[in-house]
Amino acid sequence: MIKISIISPSVRKGRLSHRAALYFRNFILEKNIGDVEILDLAHYNFPLFDERLRRQENPTPAMIDFSDRIRKSDGVIIITPEYNGGYPASLKNAIDLLYSEWQKKPVAFVTVSDGNFGGTQSIxxxxxxxxxxxxxxxxxxxxxxxxxxxxxADGVPADKQTMDKRAEAFVNELLWYIRAKKDAPE
Ligand SMILES: Cc1cc2nc3c(=O)[nH]c(=O)nc-3n(C[C@H](O)[C@H](O)[C@H](O)COP(=O)(O)O)c2cc1C
Incomplete structure (x- = not known):
């Protein structure tokens, strides 16, 4: 069974991009694509980065949990809102904690905004x-x-047919890379 993690990085009160994370989780479950879970950075509430996990003497249980879940994932979907043309600091804070966990990991990006450009400048x-x-x-x-x-608020799309069609093409591309990695020699 393929295992996909969805990182939802917004820690903002009243956040909206988490809706897209809920949508992708529901989509993957509905289509029986694999196991899926949302790694919510608001829930993890990591302190401001001061060292990579592997060099920390006393990593928190939350950091170890995040590392384990990324390591065990076959692929990762990152839902990123656009903040001033970039991605949120909470996301970089979490990316930099890990290193080997990311190696060759297929990662696909969903960009989000409340305007008409869809967060495209953050990618x-x-x-x-x-x-x-x-x-x-x-x-x-x-x-x-x-x-x-x-x-x-529950991640239900206004136009489910169109959203699902787009999501299918997107997730299929991620799945291609997941399968290619599984088939590749170590
Ligand atoms: C600090 C900040 C900067 C933003 N900068 C941009 C931007 O450069 N381009 C854009 O399209 N939207 C921008 N927005 C609007 C966000 O796309 C919108 O608030 C979106 O809902 C953010 O995701 P979130 O609600 O999950 O935090 C910005 C929002 C914030 C809070």
Missing amino acids: TALQFVFWKIGATSVPVSFLVPYVDKSFD
């Missing part, structure tokens, strides 16, 4: 960071403009 920096850390950045993007109108 370049994020792809570069994941290239640098040795992950496999899946060359596909999923833009969510007008997030407040696109999903309700």
